[in-house]
Amino acid sequence: MTHKPKITSSQLFSLMVLFELGSAIVIGVGTKAKQDAWLAILLGMVGGSFLFLSYHYIYKNYPELSFSILLQRSLGKIPGKALALLYIFYFMYIAARVLRDFGELLVTTALPETPIAAANLFIMLVVAYGSYLGIEVLGRSGEIFFVVFMFLGFLFPLLAFAAGLPKGENLLPILEQGWKPVLTTAFPVTLTFPFGETVVFMMFFSNLGSPGKVLKVGEAAIMLSGLILSSIIALNISILGPTIIENATFPLLKSLGxxxxGNFIQRLDSIAITLLIVGGFFKIAVFTFAAICGMQDILNIKKRFIIIFVGITVFVASLNIASNVPEHLEIGLKLVPIYLHLPFQIGIPLILCIIIMIRNRFAKK
Amino acid sequence: MKKGMALIITLIMLTNFLTGCWSKRELNELAIASAIGIDKSGDGYQVTVEVINPSEISAEKGTGQRSPVVIFSATGKTVFEALRRITLESPRRVYLSHIRVVVLGEELARDGIAKIIDFLSRDSEFRIDFYILAAKNTKAESVLKVLTQLEKIPANKIAQGLEISEKSWSSTHAVKLDELTNDFTSDGKNPVLTGITLSGNADTGMTLENLKSSKLSSIQRIGNLAVFKKDRLVGWLSEEESLGYNYVMGNVKSTITTVECPGGGKLSVEVLRTKSNIKGKIENGKPKAKVELSMEGNIGESECDLDLTKPENIRQIEDALEEVVKEKKKLAIGKAQNLGSDIFGFGETIRRENPKAWKELKEKWNEEFERLSVDVSVDAKIRRTGTITNSPEQTKSKK
Structure with a gap:
């Protein structure tokens, strides 16, 4: 490798925040906890920030390496490669899922007669192009879109309060059914989506120009996006009430509508669609690009072939992982968190931490 | 050379994307609907759509010879089916995003509106910013087809009429879809809808001839509140009771309330601000509710013998006002208890303040509500007397 592409800490921060908010801000997470959804998100955020400590611990021991090489270095060549491959498939699968979310929502709300393949294809083309240009370009565009995203995101509460929509009593009573529904929503659902998904950034920590800052940047991004998500969902619930929010496929769109x-500033649904497209792009791009980088690390193939392969696979998979929306959501809420997120976001990183710890102790002796 | 070819091919391919949207619908292919009316028809529904006739409402080209709106109507097993069947009558596809009002026929409302709420919330073409009204003693179709003055489009007349009456008379309550959904899914609150009636004949009202006279022979009139139990209409409030309902809920923005003066005669107060505070609690195992209202107003008209320059007399009027408003609120609460429908959300208040007790109350809330003791209190303040103090009549008789 001639030179390693570098990104600044503000670029990593922007990317992480956009990634976390990406689809979550529009889809609405944790609404199973009814009016306590905001609490479930905050709990998920706290859990996520602890998880991030373990990711950081792993990274700290191999600061020069990307995750896929790190696995080989710490576990041995063959098992490391196998595990890295599993992670690559995991990233690709989640990329396909986010792409499907993105397409479904766009088709349901804005483009009812357009085939979902068309919507997915165009975003995938942009993602593939972004991946071809590399992490530096993704980082820079992340920085720019961070400002756009935050501006639009901030408009929502501003306009909602100006229109006098939020009704505080919709958020009461707090903990109506006790802690149980909140805890079961927070763990595993809001913990793994979106906070635990930061595991994908392990691929890019070594690209950070100032290596000492990973922990600070990561935790700050998790905190900020957690607070934003939590307040947006609380705002949604206070505007429309928990029943409607729980039932809505696209809560932000409904409340913005x-x-x-003064019969003048209205019909703002386009803000929600813009947020979805910007956030969705970065989420899909980060996952796809992580898979591409991983493959590049373990297979000796030209980058552009990998991009074509991953791009087509993710695109085709996004159309075929479920035959309808209810099936897609059922898989996403019931199976994925337990069978995919738990091992890949929590199980494997923790085991890795333990292995590294033991090894370090032996090395000292 | 090779590069040039590639560039040309790319450019040609890119032109494919410049043709516009996938499922574009030009404005002249759309029938922009301003209102929907839904009535019961056998097992299914009759859906009436009021479509704007664009050439008639434009300021320059309007001929005044044709109706500003066109009414299409079709029946179907479901609302969606009926709505799409309208394409048999309409040359353009009905476009629903600009709906101002949805009117539900009384017969349908008595039968239950839950199934209609599903369609209104599911279809992505609907925004949720339209008002929902219940037609009283008439079909939704008749309400929509009567043409109106001042506002050319009947739907706009209804929507604005509703807004303005809510603001300055306060016997109505403009309900949108989210409020209706929340209320009918809640265990502790039942919905209300504002009614709409027709005075005069719908068939003469739908002709342009009707618009040529200064006093319209038929006109839509925004009415009183319809009380629902879950999703079924169970009764109507009178105007007095509707006002009482809005006083309880703190919805009154401005209204005129007339009181009997202590010394005889009448006096009207223009109410300008109200704030209501509903509390629910459990006392000795029994639910209780408390409604506290504070209000402010000015004297707007006086036929009294009282000397309005004296503060103690103003205090007397305040007391009388408090009594009158209290009476209105009690009327509304009594009527709702008779109908067995908690339209005030007392149950919801108890749920918020005492979720544990609510769990047990929830199942039998309707019966509990019927014998719920509600404590009503009013605190009225009169601030100003207008541009004169005593009425000219009174000043004259004193001389």
Whole structure:
């Protein structure tokens, strides 16, 4: 490798925040906990920030290496490669899932007669192009879109309050059914989506120009996105009530649709769609690019072939992972968190931490 | 050379994307609907759509010869089916995003509106910013087809009429889809909808001839509140009771309330601000509710013998006002208890303040509500007397 592409800490921060908010801000997470969804998200965030400590611990011991090489270095060549391959498939599968979410929501709400393949194809083309240009370009565009995203995201509460929509009593009573529904929503659902998904950034920590800052940047990104998510969902619930939010496929769109100030500032659904497209792009791009980088690390193939392969696979998979929306959501809420997120976000990193710890102790002796 | 070819091919391919949207619908292919009316028809529904006739409402080209709106109507097993069947009558596809009002026929409302709420929330073409009304003693179709003055589009007349009456008379309550959904899914609150009636004949009202006279022979009139139990209409409030309902809920923005003066005669107060505070609690195992209202107003008209320059007399009027408003609120609460429908959300208040007790109350809330003791209190303040103090009549008789 001639030179390693570098990104600045503000670029990593922007990427991580966009990634976390990406689809979560529009889809609405944790709504199974009814009016306590905001609490479930905060709990998930706390859990996520602890998880991030373990990711950071692993990275700290091999600061020069990307995750896929790190696995080989710490576990041995063959098992490391196998595990890295599993992670690559995991990233690709999640990329396909996010792409499907993205397409479904766009088709349901904005483009009812467009085939979902068309919506998915165009975003995938942009993602493939972004991956071809590499992490530096993704980072820079992340920085720019961070500003756009935050501006639009901030408009929502501003306009909602200006229109006098939020009703505090919709958030009461807190903990109506006790802690149980909140805890079962937080663990595993909101912990793994979106917070635990930061595991994918293990692929890019070694690209950070100032290596000492990974922990600070990561935790700050998790905190900020957790607080934003939590307050947005609380705002949604206070505007429309927990019943409607739990039932809505696209809560932010519904509450934005209600904004009308003096019959003049209204019909703001486009803000929600813009947020979805920007956030969705970065989420899909990060996952796809991580898979591409991983493959590049363990297979000796030209980058552009890998991009074509991964791009087509993710695109085709996004269309075929489920035959309808209910099936897609069922898999996403019931199976994926337990069978995929838990091992890949929590299980394997923790085992890796333990292995590294033991090895370090022996090395000292 | 090779590069040039590649560039040309790319450019040609890119032109494919410049043709516009996939499922584009040009404005002149759309029938923009301003209102929907839904009535019961046998086992299914009759759906009436009021479509705007764009050439008639444009300021320059309107001929005044044709109706500003066109009414299409079709029946079907479901609302969606009926709505799409309208394409048999309409040359354009009905576009629903700009709906201002949805009117539900009384017969349908008595039968239950839950199934309609599903369609209104599921279809992505609907925004949730339209008002929902219940037609009283008439079909939704008749309400929509009567043409109106001042506002050319009947749907706009209804929507604005509703807004303005809510703001300055306060016997109505403009309900949107989210409020209706929340209320009918809640265990502790039942929905209300504002009613709409028709005075005069719908068939003469739908002709342009009707618009040519200064006093319209038929006109839509925004009415009183319809009380629902879950999703079924169970009764209507009178105007007095509707006002009482809005006083309890703190919805009154402005209204005129007339009181009997202590010394005889009448006096009207223009209510300008109200704030209501509903509390629910459990006392000795029994639910209790408390409604506290504070209000402010000015004297707007006086036929009294009282000397309005004296503060103690103003205090007397305040007391009388408090009594009148209290009475209205009790009327509304009594009517709701008779109908067995908690439209005030007392149950919801108890749920918020005492979720544990609510778990047990929830199942039998309707019966509990019927014998719920509600404590009503009003605190009225009169601030100003207008541009004169005593009425000219009174000043004259004193001389």
């Amino acid at each position: 209600k904004v009308s100030i």
